[in-house]
Amino acid sequence: MSSLFRVSRRCHDGLVFLGLLAERYGSGAFLTVPQAASSSLSGAGYLEQIVGPLREAGMVEARRGPGGGYRLTRDPRTITIGEIVRLLEGPTALVECQAREGCPQKRGCGSRKMWNTLQGRINETLGTMTLAEIA
Amino acid sequence: MSSLFRVSRRCHDGLVFLGLLAERYGSGAFLTVPQAASSSLSGAGYLEQIVGPLREAGMVEARRGPGGGYRLTRDPRTITIGEIVRLLEGPTALVECQAREGCPQKRGCGSRKMWNTLQGRINETLGTMTLAEIA
DNA sequence: TGTAAACCCGAGTTTCAAACTAGGGATTGC
DNA sequence: GCAATCCCTAGTTTGAAACTCGGGTTTACA
Numbered sequence: 001m002s003s004l005f006r007v008s009r010r011c012h013d014g015l016v017f018l019g020l021l022a023e024r025y026g027s028g029a030f031l032t033v034p035q036a037a038s039s040s041l042s043g044a045g046y047l048e049q050i051v052g053p054l055r056e057a058g059m060v061e062a063r064r065g066p067g068g069g070y071r072l073t074r075d076p077r078t079i080t081i082g083e084i085v086r087l088l089e090g091p092t093a094l095v096e097c098q099a100r101e102g103c104p105q106k107r108g109c110g111s112r113k114m115w116n117t118l119q120g121r122i123n124e125t126l127g128t129m130t131l132a133e134i135a
Numbered sequence: 136m137s138s139l140f141r142v143s144r145r146c147h148d149g150l151v152f153l154g155l156l157a158e159r160y161g162s163g164a165f166l167t168v169p170q171a172a173s174s175s176l177s178g179a180g181y182l183e184q185i186v187g188p189l190r191e192a193g194m195v196e197a198r199r200g201p202g203g204g205y206r207l208t209r210d211p212r213t214i215t216i217g218e219i220v221r222l223l224e225g226p227t228a229l230v231e232c233q234a235r236e237g238c239p240q241k242r243g244c245g246s247r248k249m250w251n252t253l254q255g256r257i258n259e260t261l262g263t264m265t266l267a268e269i270a
Numbered sequence: 271t272g273t274a275a276a277c278c279c280g281a282g283t284t285t286c287a288a289a290c291t292a293g294g295g296a297t298t299g300c
Numbered sequence: 301g302c303a304a305t306c307c308c309t310a311g312t313t314t315g316a317a318a319c320t321c322g323g324g325t326t327t328a329c330a
Contacts, residue, residue, distance in 0.1 A: 167275085168277080169276085187279090199276055201274070202276085
C-alpha cells in the first residue's frame with residue numbers, strides 16, 4: 001500500500017457526499033449529514049468536519065433545523081474535481097521537496113523539476129473533470 | 136501539508152541516491168552509503184533500507200568491503216522514474232477506493248473511474264521520464 | 271591472517287498526521 | 301417549546317512512515 005498517490009478518506013468521502021448533492025441539484029432539496037452517513041460513508045461526526053470547508057468556500061449551502069441539510073449552490077457541471085480537492089486537502093502543498101524550505105539536499109535536487117511537471121499534469125487532469133461526471 | 140500527492144522521504148531520497156549513481160555511471164566507480172548520506176540525505180541506516188529493493192530488483196549492484204558501495208547496472212537513460220517509484224513505494228496500490236475490496240460505498244462510487252483516469256495519466260508521465268533527466 | 275571498510279538483515283522504537291469521538295452550543299421549523 | 305439539524309472545538313486513537321540499533325557477512329589490503 002502506501003503508493004505515491006493516496007486519496008485520503010477525507011477526500012473520498014467528501015467527493016461521494018458532493019456526488020449525492022449533485023444528484024439532487026435543481027430540486028432544491030436538502031440532504032442531511034445523517035442521511036449521507038447512512039449510505040456508508042464515515043460517521044456523521046467526521047463527515048460534518050469534512051463538509052465545513054466546502055460550506056466556507058460557498059460551494060454548498062446549509063440550512064439548520066428540521067428539513068434542513070446541505071445542497072449545492074452551483075451547477076455541478078461548473079465544479080471541477082481540482083477545486084474540490086483543493087478545498088478538502090488544504091493548501092495544495094506540492095511534493096515534499098518543495099513544501100519545505102527548499103530541498104533537504106544542498107544544491108537543490110534534480111528531481112524537483114520533474115515533480116513540478118507531474119504536478120502540472122495532475123492539476124490539468126483534475127481541472128478538466130467536473131462533479132457532474134461522477135454523480 | 137497533506138495534499139493528495141505526497142512524495143515520501145523514502146521515495147525522494149531513493150531518487151536522489153540514484154541520481155548520484157547516475158552521475159558516476161560509466162566510470163565503474165562505486166558510491167558508498169555513508170558518502171551519499173553525508174550529502175544530506177537521511178541517516179545511513181535508513182538509506183540502506185531504501186536501497187535494498189533497488190538491489191534486489193537488479194537496478195543497482197553492490198560490492199562489499201573497502202572500495203565497495205553501489206553502482207548502477209544499466210544506463211540511466213533506460214531507467215524510468217515510474218520503474219523506480221514502483222520499486223520504492225511497493226506494489227503501486229491504486230487509490231484507496233480500489234485498493235480495498237471495492238469501495239466502502241454500497242453501489243460502488245462514481246469517483247472510481249475518475250481516479251483510474253488520473254492514475255493512467257500519472258503512470259504515463261512517470262513512464263516517459265528517465266533517471267538521466269534528473270541527474 | 272588480521273583488521274577495517276563496507277554491505278546486509280531484522281527487530282525494535284519514535285513520531286506525527288489522519289481519522290475518529292465527544293460534548294456541547296446555535297438556529298430553525300412546526 | 302421542542303426536536304431536528306447544523307456548528308464548533310477539543311480531545312483520543314490508530315497506523316504507517318521514519319528512524320535506530322545491534323549485530324552479522326563479505327571483501328580488500330598489508
